Amino acid sequence: MRIGQVIGTVTMNQQEAAFKGARWLVVNPLVAEQLNTACDVEPGLTRIPSVVIYDKLGAGENDIVGFVEGAEATAPFDEPTPIDAISVAIFDSIDHVPYPPEDDDE
Amino acid sequence: MLLCRVVGNAVATHSHPSLDGFTLLLCQKENEGGVPDGDPPFVAIDLFGAGMHQRVFVSTDGIGARGVVHDDHSPVRNFVQGVIDD
Numbered sequence: 212m213r214i215g216q217v218i219g220t221v222t223m224n225q226q227e228a229a230f231k232g233a234r235w236l237v238v239n240p241l242v243a244e245q246l247n248t249a250c251d252v253e254p255g256l257t258r259i260p261s262v263v264i265y266d267k268l269g270a271g272e273n274d275i276v277g278f279v280e281g282a283e284a285t286a287p288f289d290e291p292t293p294i295d296a297i298s299v300a301i302f303d304s305i306d307h308v309p310y311p312p313e314d315d316d317e
Numbered sequence: 318m319l320l321c322r323v324v325g326n327a328v329a330t331h332s333h334p335s336l337d338g339f340t341l342l343l344c345q346k347e348n349e350g351g352v353p354d355g356d357p358p359f360v361a362i363d364l365f366g367a368g369m370h371q372r373v374f375v376s377t378d379g380i381g382a383r384g385v386v387h388d389d390h391s392p393v394r395n396f397v398q399g400v401i402d403d
Contacts, residue, residue: 212360283379283394300332307325
């Protein structure tokens with residue numbers, strides 16, 4: 212699962228019948244440098260293209276979410292559902308310790 | 318299977334029910350020489366208690382992952398399949 216920040220929602224007036232009741236989020240994937248502070252300080256936009264994901268968890272604007280892309284995104288559905296990305300987790304905290312370790316200041 | 322290094326962990330109180338009880342690890346893809354590939358770290362579920370900065374194999378097989386979490390409707394794909402000694 213990739214990690215991204217919710218930066219908006221998508222509403223449609225016409226959509227596939229299987230999407231009834233669906234909620235869609237626009238998510239901007241985060242880069243490594245943003246991970247440690249992402250849950251506390253709003254991370255800025257990255258150059259990574261944003262994606263639209265299906266959301267069942269109720270993630271809101273600026274939440275940091277984990278999302279899965281590809282065939283696995285359809286696994287939660289009983290009926291065939293043509294989606295490609297789904298929210299899986301809303302993160303409370305992320306602890307990132309880069310490797311190789313950066314030069315210690317302390 | 319991806320060759321990765323554990324570079325952290327993530328906590329989510331709100332997640333798909335199939336993830337309850339699993340540790341979520343931040344994994345950084347690497348080449349054979351241990352050089353990061355430059356992509357941002359991604360999240361995988363942990364079965365073995367892999368430690369910080371250990372090298373691991375991460376599976377990208379959703380069918381296997383659904384078996385691991387014992388939920389046929391789980392959207393999870395990445396799980397740590399083994400911890401590399403050497």
